[in-house]
Amino acid sequence: MSTGVALLNFGEPERPTRETVVDYLERIFYANADIEGETTEAEARERSRQLAQRRAPALIEEYEEIGGSPLQSHADAQATLLERELRDRGYDVTTYVGMQFTEPFIEDAVERARSDGVEQLVGLPIYPLCGPSTTVAALEELTDAIEAAEWDVDVSELTGWHRHPGYTRARADNVRSFVETQGLSLEGDARLVFSAHGTPQYYLDEGSRYVEYVEEYCEALAAQLGVDEYELGYQNHENRDVDWTEPSIERVIETVDADRVVVEPVSFVHEQSETLSELDVELREEALEAGLDFYRVPVPYDDEQFIDALADLIEPFTGGFEPGYYNLRQCQCRDAPGAFCLNSPRTR
Numbered sequence: 001m002s003t004g005v006a007l008l009n010f011g012e013p014e015r016p017t018r019e020t021v022v023d024y025l026e027r028i029f030y031a032n033a034d035i036e037g038e039t040t041e042a043e044a045r046e047r048s049r050q051l052a053q054r055r056a057p058a059l060i061e062e063y064e065e066i067g068g069s070p071l072q073s074h075a076d077a078q079a080t081l082l083e084r085e086l087r088d089r090g091y092d093v094t095t096y097v098g099m100q101f102t103e104p105f106i107e108d109a110v111e112r113a114r115s116d117g118v119e120q121l122v123g124l125p126i127y128p129l130c131g132p133s134t135t136v137a138a139l140e141e142l143t144d145a146i147e148a149a150e151w152d153v154d155v156s157e158l159t160g161w162h163r164h165p166g167y168t169r170a171r172a173d174n175v176r177s178f179v180e181t182q183g184l185s186l187e188g189d190a191r192l193v194f195s196a197h198g199t200p201q202y203y204l205d206e207g208s209r210y211v212e213y214v215e216e217y218c219e220a221l222a223a224q225l226g227v228d229e230y231e232l233g234y235q236n237h238e239n240r241d242v243d244w245t246e247p248s249i250e251r252v253i254e255t256v257d258a259d260r261v262v263v264e265p266v267s268f269v270h271e272q273s274e275t276l277s278e279l280d281v282e283l284r285e286e287a288l289e290a291g292l293d294f295y296r297v298p299v300p301y302d303d304e305q306f307i308d309a310l311a312d313l314i315e316p317f318t319g320g321f322e323p324g325y326y327n328l329r330q331c332q333c334r335d336a337p338g339a340f341c342l343n344s345p346r347t348r
C-alpha cells in the first residue's frame with residue numbers, strides 16, 4: 001500500500017517582506033484569538049491584523065539579522081531523510097511537508113498526496129511536545145483539508161512523541177557532543193538551561209498538559225546526561241496582555257547562579273528565528289550583561305538518530321501492525337479516531 005506521511009510544521013516566511021510577515025503573523029494571531037476571550041469573527045480578524053502590524057517590524061528585523069529563516073529548508077531536508085529511511089526499511093512511503101502558517105500549507109500537502117495516489121496518510125506534527133496551538137491545531141487542519149477535498153483516504157495521526165527513547169537519546173547525545181567540543185562540563189561550572197517555547201496560561205486552564213510534558217522531558221534529558229541541577233525557562237510571545245508560562249527564559253538567565261550557561265532549546269527540531277535570533281542574539285546579550293558565558297546547543301534537525309526515531313513512529317502504520325505494540329495509544333489531547341500518542345496512560 002502506498003503511504004503518505006504529512007509532516008506538519010509551523011512555517012516561517014522565507015523572504016521577510018512586510019507583506020509576507022504581516023500575513024503570516026495575522027494567521028497566527030487569528031488562530032489563537034480565543035486567548036483574549038470570546039469574540040466575533042470580524043473582531044478577531046481586525047484584532048489579529050492590528051497585532052500583526054504592530055509585531056511585524058521587530059520580526060522582520062529578526063529575520064534580517066539571521067539572513068532569513070532556514071526552517072523551510074530544514075523541514076524539506078528532514079522530509080527527504082525520513083522518506084529515505086522508511087524506503088530503506090522496505091516501505092512504499094512518500095513524505096509531504098505542510099505548514100500551518102506559510103506555504104506550502106497543510107492543504108497543499110494534502111492535494112499533492114492525493115494527486116500522487118496515496119492510499120494511506122499519516123499525519124505527523126513535527127512538535128515533540130504536544131500542545132493545542134501546534135500539534136492539535138495542525139491535525140485539525142489536516143482533517144479539514146481532507147474533508148474539503150472530499151478525499152476518502154485511510155488516515156492515522158501521531159500527536160505527542162517526546163517519550164520516544166530514541167528521540168531523547170538523540171537529543172542527549174547531541175548535547176553531550178556539543179559540550180565536549182566546547183570543552184565544557186555540565187557537572188562543573190556550566191549550568192544546563194532548557195529553553196522551551198512558552199504557551200498562554202489560557203491553554204493550560206483549558207486542560208493542556210504541555211507544561212507537564214516539558215517538565216518531564218527536561219527531567220528525562222537531564223537524567224540521561226547525568227545532570228542533577230538544571231534550569232528551565234520559557235520563550236514567551238507577549239504581544240497581548242495575557243499571562244504566559246513562568247519563569248521566562250530571560251528571568252532564568254538573570255537569576256542563575258553560574259559562570260556559564262549551556263542552553264538546550266527543547267521545543268525546537270529546526271533552527272529558526274526562535275533559536276537563531278531570540279536565543280543566539282537577544283538572550284546571549286542578556287547573559288553577557290549578567291556576566292555569564294553563553295553557549296547554545298544546535299538543533300539536531302537532520303541527525304541520523306533523530307530521523308530513525310521519526311521512522312520508528314511511522315513504522316506501525318506502514319508495517320501494518322498494532323500501534324499499541326510500540327506503546328502508541330489513543331491520544332487524550334486530540335479526541336479523534338486514529339489519533340495516537342506516547343503520552344496516554346495505560347488502560348491495563
Ligand SMILES: C=CC1=C(C)c2cc3[nH]c(cc4nc(cc5[nH]c(cc1n2)c(C)c5CCC(=O)O)C(CCC(=O)O)=C4C)c(C)c3C=C
Binds near residue numbers: 010028030131239
Ligand atoms: C517556526 C516558528 C515557531 C514555532 C516552531 C513555534 C512553536 C510553538 N508556538 C507555540 C505557541 C504559540 N506561539 C504563538 C505565536 C507565535 N509563534 C511564532 C513562531 C513559532 N512558534 C510566532 C512568529 C508567533 C507570533 C507572535 C510573535 O510574537 O512572534 C502563539 C500565539 C500568541 C498570540 O498572542 O496569539 C502561541 C499560543 C508553542 C506551544 C510552540 C511549540 C513548539
Ligand SMILES: [Fe+2]
Binds near residue numbers: 197
Ligand atoms: Fe509560537
